[in-house]
Amino acid sequence: MILEKARHLAISAVVLGGLALQPLVAQAETTLTVATVDAAGTLRNLAGKKLRDILEERGAKVKVRHIEGPVLGNAAQVRDQVAEGSVDVIGTDAAWATPYSNFLKATSYAFIFRDHAHLTSVFESDFMKGLADQIAAEQGVRILGAAILPSRAYFTSVEPRSANDFEGLKIRSPQLDNWLASYKALGANPTPVNWNEVFLALQTGLVDGGHGLPVDVKPNNWHMAAPNITDLEDMFAVHVWMINEGRWQALSEQEQADLQHAVNEVNAWMAESASKQNIEAIAQMLKEGEGSYISHSAAKREAVAALAGAEKVAEFPNAEREKLREMALAAARKMEGQTGWWDEGVLDQIQAVK
Known part of the structure; x- marks a missing residue:
């Protein structure tokens, strides 16, 4: 280390030092x-x-x-x-x-x-x-x-349609305890991988999926190894x-x-x-990766369908999303006040903000 x-x-030091040797401007x-x-x-x-x-x-x-x-x-x-x-x-x-x-x-x-x-x-x-x-x-x-x-989306080889589909799913995670705990709360198996190594991890099966902002994911080509895009607005x-x-x-x-x-x-x-580029990126990735866009949001499904075709979108039932939400919040409340986590009452403080 x-x-x-x-x-x-x-x-x-080399990079910055070299740049620092450039001629000084007069002003x-x-x-x-x-x-x-x-x-x-x-x-x-x-x-x-x-x-x-x-x-x-x-x-x-x-x-x-x-x-x-x-x-x-x-x-x-x-x-x-x-x-x-x-x-x-x-x-x-x-x-x-x-x-x-x-x-x-x-x-x-x-x-x-x-x-x-x-x-x-x-x-x-x-x-x-x-x-x-x-x-x-x-x-x-x-x-x-x-x-x-916008919200992050899951990029996976499978097509999640229920809360149970997240059980045991190996999701790429940064080496940060809050992300690890969050994915575990959903029943998934978080696997730490550096951002620039995710595509290879998806290709080799080290992970089953990644979670990221589509507009940022597209240049990294996750969709070529994990073509299904699931947007649950769980984490922005x-x-x-x-x-x-x-x-x-x-x-x-x-x-x-x-x-x-x-x-x-x-x-x-x-x-x-x-916001604009996200929908465009999703539509383009669906065309390149031949996967589906899965969301609980009818408005988002319609926006993606308008660019990629209705056959490319699928619904994630609100009832199943609610199950995941309840699992996550229940785990979050148990961590309140514990060493290394947010203070007691913080979740209520957040919810009180209108």
């Missing part, structure tokens, strides 16, 4: 190194480029040097580099911020949020603003903002931007304002783009 960490820090400006880790063409990758471009177009004194792909390591490794200060900013899934707050584990746990609007309201609440300050003070990493994206994707707190405090007020404005603009763009 130590050698692996040292290797990534060394790579970071003083601050350049932040931003990593988005995901493959070229994914929504998160494009968000990193857009952040850079917005600041350029704005003529801001703070600039962005965008490091694309997993050059500096995986999301967890780059997150740690941000905490250490060798990378300034990371844009990634909120799941990788969960080590900084037990509450954030709830954002990557099945069925805790009623719908997309509910999750958005929670992130816009005063509670979340206070949490960002607390994380910055205690962990040295500040959450600048979050984009609430959340993209967060995290900056090293020391680096943030070193920025001038204007630089902070410019960066915050750009982050907010990118988040709005991500949410809007993801």
